[in-house]
Amino acid sequence: MKRFIQNTLKLLLLIIVLVVVCDIVYTAVYRNSAPRNKLQYILNTENETFDIVFLGSSRVANHVDTKLFDSLSLKKTINLGVLGAGLNDNFLQLKLLIQNNQVNSVYLQVDDNFEREYPTALGTASAMPFIRNTIIKEHTKRYFENFNTLYYVPFYRYAINDPKIGFRELFFSFINKAPKIDPSVGYIPKYGSRPSQSGSLPKEITKENAILKEIRVLCKTNNIELVLFISPYSSTVKNRDYIDKLKNKVPDLLDVTKGYNDSLFYNYGHLNNKGARVFTKNLYYATQRILEQ
Numbered sequence: 001m002k003r004f005i006q007n008t009l010k011l012l013l014l015i016i017v018l019v020v021v022c023d024i025v026y027t028a029v030y031r032n033s034a035p036r037n038k039l040q041y042i043l044n045t046e047n048e049t050f051d052i053v054f055l056g057s058s059r060v061a062n063h064v065d066t067k068l069f070d071s072l073s074l075k076k077t078i079n080l081g082v083l084g085a086g087l088n089d090n091f092l093q094l095k096l097l098i099q100n101n102q103v104n105s106v107y108l109q110v111d112d113n114f115e116r117e118y119p120t121a122l123g124t125a126s127a128m129p130f131i132r133n134t135i136i137k138e139h140t141k142r143y144f145e146n147f148n149t150l151y152y153v154p155f156y157r158y159a160i161n162d163p164k165i166g167f168r169e170l171f172f173s174f175i176n177k178a179p180k181i182d183p184s185v186g187y188i189p190k191y192g193s194r195p196s197q198s199g200s201l202p203k204e205i206t207k208e209n210a211i212l213k214e215i216r217v218l219c220k221t222n223n224i225e226l227v228l229f230i231s232p233y234s235s236t237v238k239n240r241d242y243i244d245k246l247k248n249k250v251p252d253l254l255d256v257t258k259g260y261n262d263s264l265f266y267n268y269g270h271l272n273n274k275g276a277r278v279f280t281k282n283l284y285y286a287t288q289r290i291l292e293q
Contacts, residue, residue, distance in 0.1 A: 016154075019154045019155040020154045020155070022154075022155050022158070023154040023155040023158065026129065026155070026158050026165075026170055027129055029170055029173050029174050030129035030130070030165070030170070030173055031129065031130070033173035033174065033176055034173075034176045034178070035179075035183050036169070036172060036173055036177070036178075036179045036183075037082075037126055037179070037183065038080050038081075038082055038093070038183050038186060039082075039093065039096070039123075039126040039127060039130075040126075040183070041183035041184060042080070042093060042096045042097050043096060043130060043133070045097070045100065045101055046100040046101065047100065047101065048101045048102070049076065049101065049102040049103075049104070050076055050077070050078055050097075050101065050102070050103050050104065051073070051075035051076045051077060051104050051105060052069070052073070052075055052076075052077040052078075052104070052105045052106075052107055053077070053078055053080055053094070053097065053103050053105070053106050053107070054066070054077065054078065054079045054080060054081060054107045054109075054186070055080050055081065055090040055093060055094060055106060055107070055108045055109065056081045056085065056090060056108060056109025056113075057081060057082065057083065057084060057085045057086070057109065057113060058081065058082075058083040058084065058085075058188070058270060059081070059109055059111065059231050059269060059270060060079060060080075060081025060109045060231075061079060061081030061082060061083060061186065061187070061188045062081075062187075062188050062189070062190050062266070062270045062271060062276060063081075063231050063270070063271050063275075063276050063279050063280070064079050064081065064107075064187060064276070064279075064280055064283070065187050065189075065273075065276050065277055065280040066078060066079045066185055066186060066187050067185065067187070068277055068280045068281070069280050069283075069284055072280075072281065072284045073284060078184065078185070078186055079185065079186030079187045080093055080097075080186055081109070081186065081188075082122070082123065082126075083122070083188075084120055084122040084123075085120060085122065085123050086113050086116045086118075086119070086120045086123070087108075087110075087113050087114070087116065087117070087209060087211045087212055087215070088116070088117060088118055088119045088120070088123070088143070088211050089119055089120055089122075089123030090108060090215070091139075091211050091214060091215050091218070092119070092123065092127065092135070092136070092139050094106065094215065094218060094219075095135050095139070095218065096133075096135055096136070098218075098222055098224070099135060103222070103224050104224065104225065105224065105225040105226075105227065106215075106219055106224055106225070106226050106227070107227045107229060107283075107287075108215065108226065108227070108228050108229070109229060109230065109231060110212065110228045110229070110230055110246070110250060110253055111201075111230050111231070111246070112201055112202055112242065114205065114206065114209050114212070114246060114249070114250070115202055115205070115206050115209075117209060117210055117211050118143055119139075119140075119143055121161075122164065124140070124144075124161070125161035125163075125164035125165055126164065126165070127139075127140065128150070128157040128158065128161050128165060129157075129158075129165060131150060131151055131157060132151075137151070187276075189272075189273035189276060190266035190270055190271070190272045190273060190276075191266070191272055191273055192266060192272060193262070193263055193264075193265060193266060193272055194265075194266065194267045197236065197267045197268050198234075198236035198237065198238070198268055199233075199236070199237050199238070199267075199268040199269055200237065200238040200239055201233070201237060201238065201239040201240065201242035201243070202239065202242055203239050203242075204245075205242060205245040205246060205249060208249070212250070227254060227287060228250060228252055228253045228254060229253065229254040229255075229256055229283060229286075230243065230246065230253055230254070230255055230256065230257055231256055231257065231271070231279055231283075232256065232257040232258070232260045232265075232271070232275075232279065233257065233268060233269055234260075234262050234265040234267070234268045234269075235262055236262070236268050237268050237269070243255070243257060254283075254286055254287070256279065256282050256283050256286055259282070260275060260278065260279070264278060
């Protein structure tokens, strides 16, 4: 019995040592490797001035051709749209970006993300290696009841987010494997068209979105011009009256949803590369008309 207890304690000690070592190694690799996603890019960017920052989900990442927008506007822009991101994730991105950089304007995609206020699993996973960053720490602490476990228990935050920041991503970070899309540009083109694919917008709309209000305050406090816009959906999308409901809730929302043939869509909610170029031009000219008023 005594030997059993001794062996159990040794095994327990070994496990503790392993998880502590793994936590240290994972964190060191992510902190010191070349950025493989947009949050890492933001954390590694200092003393830059961005004329325009595009924030949103894949409907920004796939829709805004920054090089084309640059050529039209003669301004320095960056597309920080993230697949699956919500307004809360965008809020964290903006707080981190303005900590060490100058941002003049933010173009924020608002659509059915208006219905959600909490961080997404994808956005949370990307932030976990950097949880000791003051801004990320306070942001995570605000929304997660298990914050103490995430913060203090070694390797826990990596274990529960393994699909996003597990060994595979660690290995690619360790060898500095470049991502398919340069985070400093951020535009992710889609090719082809799936006109038969359909989707649906919410039938009802929530009363308000507290995160959007906080983004407005943050921009006003830092003298950042905030442009809210909504990009198009294909004709197959149901409950399209949600867009009108959203415009009633957000009166300054720039509607750039009209005039797109279904051939310009990759699927019901995302434009293909040809459509993105049309949209990028339309967004630029729409914002120019606002400035001229």
